[in-house]
Amino acid sequence: MSRVHGYGRVETGRTLTFTFDGRTYTGHPGDTLASALLANGVHLVGSSVKLGRPHGISAAWTEDATALVQIERPFPEPMLQATTVELVDGLVARGLRGQGRLASLADPARYDRQHTHTDTLVIGAGPAGLLAALAAARAGEDVVLVDDRSCAGGALTGTEVVDGRPALEFVADVVEELARLGVRHLQRTTAFGQYDDGFVLALQRRTDHLGAAAPAHRGRQRVHRIRALKVVVATGAQERPIVFADNDRPGIMLAASARDYLHRYGVLAGREVVVFTSDDAAYAAALDLAGAGSEVTLLDVRDAPPREWAARAADAGVAVHASAVVTGTEGEQRVRAVLARTVDGGIRLPADLLLVSGGWNPVVHLFSHARGALAYDPELGSFRPTSSLPGVTAIGAANGTLDLAGVLRDGAGPDAPVAGPEPARTPTGIVWRTEGDPDRQFVDIQRDATVTDIGRAVGAGLRSVEHVKRYTTIGTAHDQGKTSGVLASGITAELLGARIEDLGTTTYRPPYTPVAFAALAGRSRGELFDPVRTTPLHEWHVAAGAVFEDVGQWKRPRYYPRPGEDMDTAVLRECAATRSGVGILDGSTLGKIDVQGPDAGVLLDRLYTNMMSTLKVGRVRYGVLCGNDGMVLDDGTVLRIDEHRYLLTTTTGGAATVLDWMEEWLQTEWPELRVHLTSVTEQWSVFPVVGPRSREVVGEVFADLDVGNDAFPFMAWRDTTLDGVPVRVARISFSGELAYEVNVCSWYAPALWTRLLAAGQRHGITPYGTETMHVLRAEKGYPIIGQDTDGTVSPQDLGMSWVVSKKKDDFVGKRSFSRPENHNPLRKQFVSLLPVDGRTRLPEGSQIVELCDDGLPEPPVPMLGHVTSSYHSAELARPFALALVKNGRARIGELVDVPVDGALVRALIGDTVLVDPEGARRDG
Amino acid sequence: MNDVTTAPGADLPEHPDFLWRNPEPKKNYDVVIIGGGGHGLATAHYLAKNHGITNVAVLEKGWLAGGNMARNTTLIRSNYLWDESAAIYEHALKLWEGLEDDLGYPILFSQRGVLNLAHTEQDIRDSVRRVEANKLNGIDAEWLGPDEVKRICPIINTSGDIRYPVRGATYQPRAGIAKHDYVAWGFARRVDEAGVDLIQDCEVTGFTVDGDRVTGVRTSRGDIGCGTVALCAAGHTSVLLDELGVRTPLQSHPLQALVSELLEPVHPTIVMSNAVHVYVSQAHKGELVMGAGVDSYNGYGQRGAFHIIERQMAAAVELFPVFARAHLLRSWAGIVDVTPDASPIVGHTPYENVFVNAGWGTGGFKATPGLGWCFAHTIAHGQPHPYVAPFSLDRFTTGALVDEHGAAAVAH
Numbered sequence A: 001m002s003r004v005h006g007y008g009r010v011e012t013g014r015t016l017t018f019t020f021d022g023r024t025y026t027g028h029p030g031d032t033l034a035s036a037l038l039a040n041g042v043h044l045v046g047s048s049v050k051l052g053r054p055h056g057i058s059a060a061w062t063e064d065a066t067a068l069v070q071i072e073r074p075f076p077e078p079m080l081q082a083t084t085v086e087l088v089d090g091l092v093a094r095g096l097r098g099q100g101r102l103a104s105l106a107d108p109a110r111y112d113r114q115h116t117h118t119d120t121l122v123i124g125a126g127p128a129g130l131l132a133a134l135a136a137a138r139a140g141e142d143v144v145l146v147d148d149r150s151c152a153g154g155a156l157t158g159t160e161v162v163d164g165r166p167a168l169e170f171v172a173d174v175v176e177e178l179a180r181l182g183v184r185h186l187q188r189t190t191a192f193g194q195y196d197d198g199f200v201l202a203l204q205r206r207t208d209h210l211g212a213a214a215p216a217h218r219g220r221q222r223v224h225r226i227r228a229l230k231v232v233v234a235t236g237a238q239e240r241p242i243v244f245a246d247n248d249r250p251g252i253m254l255a256a257s258a259r260d261y262l263h264r265y266g267v268l269a270g271r272e273v274v275v276f277t278s279d280d281a282a283y284a285a286a287l288d289l290a291g292a293g294s295e296v297t298l299l300d301v302r303d304a305p306p307r308e309w310a311a312r313a314a315d316a317g318v319a320v321h322a323s324a325v326v327t328g329t330e331g332e333q334r335v336r337a338v339l340a341r342t343v344d345g346g347i348r349l350p351a352d353l354l355l356v357s358g359g360w361n362p363v364v365h366l367f368s369h370a371r372g373a374l375a376y377d378p379e380l381g382s383f384r385p386t387s388s389l390p391g392v393t394a395i396g397a398a399n400g401t402l403d404l405a406g407v408l409r410d411g412a413g414p415d416a417p418v419a420g421p422e423p424a425r426t427p428t429g430i431v432w433r434t435e436g437d438p439d440r441q442f443v444d445i446q447r448d449a450t451v452t453d454i455g456r457a458v459g460a461g462l463r464s465v466e467h468v469k470r471y472t473t474i475g476t477a478h479d480q481g482k483t484s485g486v487l488a489s490g491i492t493a494e495l496l497g498a499r500i501e502d503l504g505t506t507t508y509r510p511p512y513t514p515v516a517f518a519a520l521a522g523r524s525r526g527e528l529f530d531p532v533r534t535t536p537l538h539e540w541h542v543a544a545g546a547v548f549e550d551v552g553q554w555k556r557p558r559y560y561p562r563p564g565e566d567m568d569t570a571v572l573r574e575c576a577a578t579r580s581g582v583g584i585l586d587g588s589t590l591g592k593i594d595v596q597g598p599d600a601g602v603l604l605d606r607l608y609t610n611m612m613s614t615l616k617v618g619r620v621r622y623g624v625l626c627g628n629d630g631m632v633l634d635d636g637t638v639l640r641i642d643e644h645r646y647l648l649t650t651t652t653g654g655a656a657t658v659l660d661w662m663e664e665w666l667q668t669e670w671p672e673l674r675v676h677l678t679s680v681t682e683q684w685s686v687f688p689v690v691g692p693r694s695r696e697v698v699g700e701v702f703a704d705l706d707v708g709n710d711a712f713p714f715m716a717w718r719d720t721t722l723d724g725v726p727v728r729v730a731r732i733s734f735s736g737e738l739a740y741e742v743n744v745c746s747w748y749a750p751a752l753w754t755r756l757l758a759a760g761q762r763h764g765i766t767p768y769g770t771e772t773m774h775v776l777r778a779e780k781g782y783p784i785i786g787q788d789t790d791g792t793v794s795p796q797d798l799g800m801s802w803v804v805s806k807k808k809d810d811f812v813g814k815r816s817f818s819r820p821e822n823h824n825p826l827r828k829q830f831v832s833l834l835p836v837d838g839r840t841r842l843p844e845g846s847q848i849v850e851l852c853d854d855g856l857p858e859p860p861v862p863m864l865g866h867v868t869s870s871y872h873s874a875e876l877a878r879p880f881a882l883a884l885v886k887n888g889r890a891r892i893g894e895l896v897d898v899p900v901d902g903a904l905v906r907a908l909i910g911d912t913v914l915v916d917p918e919g920a921r922r923d924g
Numbered sequence B: 001m002n003d004v005t006t007a008p009g010a011d012l013p014e015h016p017d018f019l020w021r022n023p024e025p026k027k028n029y030d031v032v033i034i035g036g037g038g039h040g041l042a043t044a045h046y047l048a049k050n051h052g053i054t055n056v057a058v059l060e061k062g063w064l065a066g067g068n069m070a071r072n073t074t075l076i077r078s079n080y081l082w083d084e085s086a087a088i089y090e091h092a093l094k095l096w097e098g099l100e101d102d103l104g105y106p107i108l109f110s111q112r113g114v115l116n117l118a119h120t121e122q123d124i125r126d127s128v129r130r131v132e133a134n135k136l137n138g139i140d141a142e143w144l145g146p147d148e149v150k151r152i153c154p155i156i157n158t159s160g161d162i163r164y165p166v167r168g169a170t171y172q173p174r175a176g177i178a179k180h181d182y183v184a185w186g187f188a189r190r191v192d193e194a195g196v197d198l199i200q201d202c203e204v205t206g207f208t209v210d211g212d213r214v215t216g217v218r219t220s221r222g223d224i225g226c227g228t229v230a231l232c233a234a235g236h237t238s239v240l241l242d243e244l245g246v247r248t249p250l251q252s253h254p255l256q257a258l259v260s261e262l263l264e265p266v267h268p269t270i271v272m273s274n275a276v277h278v279y280v281s282q283a284h285k286g287e288l289v290m291g292a293g294v295d296s297y298n299g300y301g302q303r304g305a306f307h308i309i310e311r312q313m314a315a316a317v318e319l320f321p322v323f324a325r326a327h328l329l330r331s332w333a334g335i336v337d338v339t340p341d342a343s344p345i346v347g348h349t350p351y352e353n354v355f356v357n358a359g360w361g362t363g364g365f366k367a368t369p370g371l372g373w374c375f376a377h378t379i380a381h382g383q384p385h386p387y388v389a390p391f392s393l394d395r396f397t398t399g400a401l402v403d404e405h406g407a408a409a410v411a412h
């Protein structure tokens, strides 16, 4: 065991059991899978994707590039970093090579999403972030503080001193004060993306670390959608490795990470340690490990090692070699020896742990997501924020400040707490790689991509880091180049003889760390994927045995089968009952828009193809809306309610589109018009009462209403009341039959529906669904926009030139009607098709071709159009279809062929109106 | 730990040791192609290969093929509704089928088929219509019921307990995916070999004009004279044509895509659903590659809004419950140039020697070789190739639109 007494913050009093690669181990609460493995002396975790080289644990947190694992229990999860998996009892995991595995079962966990608005969001609870949050909170701001680790403190190991106290006591005090000031402080919460205007997404891990103790009601993960006036990026810095031959072996690790393992988890990652550095920070790691009992040798690239540190090292018995570089390593499953070149020549140092530090890369991802500019800082040997991004600041190590005193000042200004004395930092030696076999110098360890690969890319003619990345695949693996990105730029620059400043880095893109799909889906799954809309009568429909159809977001009754009926028989019955007696439909899903204001008529005149402003109060007019291209967008009826008020209806599926369309014109083109639009779809319920007996039913229910043709003509509406409840009735017919559309406030819909049914009972009133509605309208040749049209059909194509005003100066789509193509005689026109055999129902969507007496010729076969609607008709006692056919109206009476399942079905082109062409029925 | 010696799908074929020279621009070229994306490069390839025209420069403002060519989700199919579209995309698909040999480059063209799901009655009508049209145009297409969908892609939830159950799908077996960089670099290497100059970091900022002819382009690397200009600048085409006073009905929108980590193979085909707005394939290395519709606002920012990604993830998990714990690894966006009828604009401009190719919107990758072939023909003959003739700029005045926006059409 590598656990050292007196170190670490794991709960050694409790033991957790876990399984890795089939073997059982123990660890403690507070461990990560990686720290627990190291504690058990396990360095070998997985293997590399291409070459199958053994891989170990190369860091302690999200910058780790090698220790990828598959979780099998408690629930399969592909490809996680062992360094970020918190240990729980019963965890089962295995090392990965290349690909993770998805569960074959559905994930039982719940995920959700929360919106948060705040004055200041601080990302990162290291010393800089804590102090920035504190300053903002003390100034009375509303503050949110998020941090991805399990507790606050950031890179503080606990050995530092702040204001004369151990650093972690200082952290605890700040955390306590933040809580008192009401700061929303979330640990285990990773800000993973920053978008414009202070919009930050953060993922909170809420249950995994609790294991079996997680409360059942708690969602596993939550996405916080945070909107902040000010965003403070205090995300720290990640250590940068140096590339040398065989730098990918288990037991090779970033220097600060080894320190983290020691102080956070009490784990000594090696006993015989070589530290290879070009930066001062690694001396602290060397000294701490030596203090914990390791034997440590330090190789510093620089000719002049930092004097103060070197002296401390000497005191601690750590040998320091200046001007020394690692040139290779030995050991298969774990590093066994380090090969180096020192001023005295080549040496071989036996080792079970090799720590590396090439300086620091500020974690600029979130700054860069929002397009904050980065520039190369030659002192850092890395990229850091340059420009200020409105509302966003980077502080502390994220901004390149590497000394604790400076970091504290970044967070709290001149009155910052005082850091204990530390040796002054000396310049980092900027080294991307050492000498040695470039074939074995891994730049992106996960992708087995080497210096040789970069050399080949450059030799192939590539000059951009983006090209090099794609050629070599560097930076495309699970870690998205956290440690390899800057190195790849540096080495490419070196090989090209260019300046890294001119080359830049590849772009950082969200997410900062991987996020489960399900977390992003949140609660928008199943029923809530797109919340179901139902009408107030839904329960009644269910009780009546309706079969439902999805129309837009709505569930609509498609038909109401009686015992033993299939759809066809049910629909034939519903159709016949309606045409011969009376039927009733729940039409409440119809889109309804209340248009009010002195310019309401002007707006409608500009949008509809026909004139609406001349409509009289109390009357109804059918209208068509076209797009700019003159193609039909939607249709519906318009009721004039009073001088400045209209109520318009849209198709069920088109309601939102039409409202958006109208608002777009109103807001962007004609803001001067004094009109307001309000969706009232759900406020009004609508029941068309249809058929020759409808007058009797409606007349009986609304005793105050004169339902005769003279007092209440076709295309008029009347207000009445029933038991004091206002009701609006309109004479509109979508079936050709006498019909009354009864509108009522949705609150009263079930009551009114029941009254209408009761009154209709002796007339045999039959509730019908959308399918019957479709058949009845098709028999009359009324198109359904979106079914009989597809965005390429003009009103003229539909045979509705009468709906296009010749008088109006202009309206949307008018200009397009004069284009030559709109007068092309070969345009497709709306017609009916009668299968000659009188039996075949043509499948909707079928294509139509010229008669082929010798069967279908070889492709390409010219197409004349297609079948848009097709039904059995009770009235006609035969199947019929509607279709769009080239030059169709001129071809009425001609025959065409329709390929169906490999055979040809002959059909006769006819006029669209097949039932009651004289229109005799609409007045009863 | 796994002890297999090669991880499945982990490895991609190596790129060749040499790709292209980085020449200084010459004073003059017979043809200057603006935009070094897939279309610009393919056009240069077929100019050289089919027409022997090699005194050509491809001018690219950034790094070669770093625009949409580097960002797309590589779906290739030809099951388009309208005859005009089917003809050009099917021409392209046939070229894809021989492209690896033509380019001598492993482009990883994998014909794994595409399922376009239907969830509503109207989806079914539209699907049948498209399948029937495809068959009559000689394009492989089938209508499949939910059970057959499940057989081809077992991880799709075809049960009734999802919000919009899968009612069936159209299937084009010859559809597939390829590796976009490999395609671009394959073309680039070939055209470089043919003597074409690929000039990067060379932004065209304006034109020199003589009457209704353009005599040269102004660039960030100096003025370059030219006999013919071929615009292949995708989302920036309208900006360039503005310089010439030519208005084009193009709107540039962000279009986003994303990938997961590498996963063991679970998804053998390509699945697209317009109704729930997502499409997914599993690429060669094992990552899930997905996209959805465009962001609705206009922009040149090459990044989109996050709610689009969230919506798309919801749709993905809804259709593929096993994706729940796959992880989003990286998301990005390109700028796509969308026309009012969602079909491209290819052919003449009011300038005699300026030809335009733009407006491929969310679906131009699949056209790459077909467009290159036809655009090269157009440039060489001064007349549109028959396959691109329907896509003239003047169709917006004549009204002869090829409306792929319509109900029956599918994006990408």
Ligand SMILES: Cc1cc2nc3c(=O)[nH]c(=O)nc-3n(C[C@H](O)[C@H](O)[C@H](O)COP(=O)(O)OP(=O)(O)OC[C@H]3O[C@@H](n4cnc5c(N)ncnc54)[C@H](O)[C@@H]3O)c2cc1C
Pocket: B034, B035, B036, B037, B038, B039, B040, B059, B060, B061, B062, B063, B064, B065, B066, B067, B068, B069, B070, B071, B072, B073, B074, B075, B076, B202, B203, B204, B205, B232, B233, B234, B235, B236, B237, B240, B255, B256, B257, B291, B332, B333, B334, B335, B336, B360, B361, B362, B363, B364, B365, B366, B367, B412
């Ligand atoms: C996220 C996403 C997913 C997609 N998925 C698919 C898909 O699955 N299937 C499919 O078929 N299509 C898809 N597409 C669409 C496809 O990528 C494009 O239609 C196609 O790539 C466009 O052609 P191109 O390759 O020439 O464009 P680009 O690669 O964008 O090339 C245009 C080039 O012009 C350059 N340029 C612009 N202005 C200038 C100037 N002034 N001077 C010099 N150079 C200039 C640009 O830098 C760019 O390199 C997708 C697009 C995106 C963004």
